[in-house]
Amino acid sequence: MHDLLPFLAEHDFFKDLDEKYLSLLVGCAKNVRFEPEQVIHREGEPADEFYLIRKGKVRVEIHSTGIGPVVIQTLTDGDVFGSNWLIPPYKWLFDYRAVERTRALSMDGKCLRGKCDEDHDLGYALMMRFSQVLSKRLYMTRMQLLLELESFEDDE
Amino acid sequence: MTVSKVEKETRGTFTLELDPGESGFPFLPGQFNMLYVFGNGEVPISISGDPERPDILVHTVRAVGKVSKALCRLRPGDVLGVRGPYGSSWPVDACRERDILFVTGGLGLAPLRPAVFHIFNHRRDYGKVILLYGARSPDRLLYTKELETWSRALRVEPAVGSAGPDWKGHVGIVTNFIARMDCDPAQTKAMICSSESMMRSMISELNLLGIPDREIHLTLERNMKCGLGLCGHCQLGPTFVCKNGPVYSYDRVKELLAKREL
Numbered sequence A: 001m002h003d004l005l006p007f008l009a010e011h012d013f014f015k016d017l018d019e020k021y022l023s024l025l026v027g028c029a030k031n032v033r034f035e036p037e038q039v040i041h042r043e044g045e046p047a048d049e050f051y052l053i054r055k056g057k058v059r060v061e062i063h064s065t066g067i068g069p070v071v072i073q074t075l076t077d078g079d080v081f082g083s084n085w086l087i088p089p090y091k092w093l094f095d096y097r098a099v100e101r102t103r104a105l106s107m108d109g110k111c112l113r114g115k116c117d118e119d120h121d122l123g124y125a126l127m128m129r130f131s132q133v134l135s136k137r138l139y140m141t142r143m144q145l146l147l148e149l150e151s152f153e154d155d156e
Numbered sequence B: 001m002t003v004s005k006v007e008k009e010t011r012g013t014f015t016l017e018l019d020p021g022e023s024g025f026p027f028l029p030g031q032f033n034m035l036y037v038f039g040n041g042e043v044p045i046s047i048s049g050d051p052e053r054p055d056i057l058v059h060t061v062r063a064v065g066k067v068s069k070a071l072c073r074l075r076p077g078d079v080l081g082v083r084g085p086y087g088s089s090w091p092v093d094a095c096r097e098r099d100i101l102f103v104t105g106g107l108g109l110a111p112l113r114p115a116v117f118h119i120f121n122h123r124r125d126y127g128k129v130i131l132l133y134g135a136r137s138p139d140r141l142l143y144t145k146e147l148e149t150w151s152r153a154l155r156v157e158p159a160v161g162s163a164g165p166d167w168k169g170h171v172g173i174v175t176n177f178i179a180r181m182d183c184d185p186a187q188t189k190a191m192i193c194s195s196e197s198m199m200r201s202m203i204s205e206l207n208l209l210g211i212p213d214r215e216i217h218l219t220l221e222r223n224m225k226c227g228l229g230l231c232g233h234c235q236l237g238p239t240f241v242c243k244n245g246p247v248y249s250y251d252r253v254k255e256l257l258a259k260r261e262l
């Protein structure tokens, strides 16, 4: 597993993270692979992990009664997904599915939750990083709302 | 000029082809015309055709108000007034041998399309070329046939706000994907077109990648009347969008883009 250390150390998400925490994270990481169309997680499942995409593409879906699955976001190389391992009630809020063959690192959030409780510096470091991901996502969603308003489409 | 063809692009957006007659209608990518619909009024509309086809004058119009709706009601054989071409152009000649990143959404592709045509027609003169183009949904993407043709020589990256499961492109706003385009900031010239709020968001991502303000070009679509830099209708601080613009490098209009009411 130690070969994962350079990958984690170079990843933007873990930039400037203390080396002792990087080693600890390596202990919680494993390589995973998803085939095209494979479901990674479904809404409501326990959120006990998060992922760093190494290569590939994942889509985030909401199942709408009447319409069926609606894709609301795609994630690709370098993206991090799954923040609900940190936030009660620790459940996946959407469906996640691989668009193409995807290699990722799966991080054991259940184990990390305990470690964050024991060591608040680690908890703070991870919380800081996830707040950036979440605030960027919120910003993009708001820009998307603006696009809807600016579209000047007549209701038909 | 006479309308020779009308094509519906998406709901409320139409592409009009006009016949400029024997002399043709040469223009530079990024320039616009003042189109006059008799009895309705005159509005600025970008030229969206291939600059190497001066025999067809192309405009893509979204019906938003009185004049644009009247333009979208025109049919082949109808006649309209055309004044132009006016304004500045995309720096396609000045960025030969450079990498180009186009970022745009919805109707924003219309003013950029002549620049994309130019680069596609002279592909060997340029480095890596990426077109990151967004729309609210797949059925709202403009020029889908051309996107396919262009994708043979350029990297076309479509992104939509939401989609069904069979959509293979990106989902999310285009800004979200700028960082994923693997651009070499020292080599890249960015050309962007969208609403001003969206362009501010694009620019902040481009800056984060290391692309400086002077390497970002954009088009401003402030309302205008005369098209000649005389009436002051489109005056934006010290600049007249119709004459000095609509295409600017961002470092020249940075202060203005940050101001709310001008």
Ligand SMILES: Cc1cc2nc3c(=O)[nH]c(=O)nc-3n(C[C@H](O)[C@H](O)[C@H](O)COP(=O)(O)OP(=O)(O)OC[C@H]3O[C@@H](n4cnc5c(N)ncnc54)[C@H](O)[C@@H]3O)c2cc1C
Residues within 6 Å of the ligand: B032, B043, B044, B045, B046, B047, B060, B061, B062, B063, B064, B065, B066, B067, B068, B069, B107, B110, B111, B220, B221, B222, B223, B224, B246
């Ligand atoms: C340089 C330049 C190039 C342009 N190129 C194109 C083009 O290629 N295709 C195209 O469809 N339009 C383009 N426009 C915008 C177009 O000129 C306006 O949509 C048009 O003037 C609106 O006139 P109207 O009488 O139809 O609507 P109005 O009755 O004047 O306005 C109706 C509604 O549209 C909104 N609106 C007006 N102007 C704009 C604008 N510039 N952008 C967004 N919303 C606006 C108004 O706020 C109002 O809510 C361009 C504008 C400029 C300045």
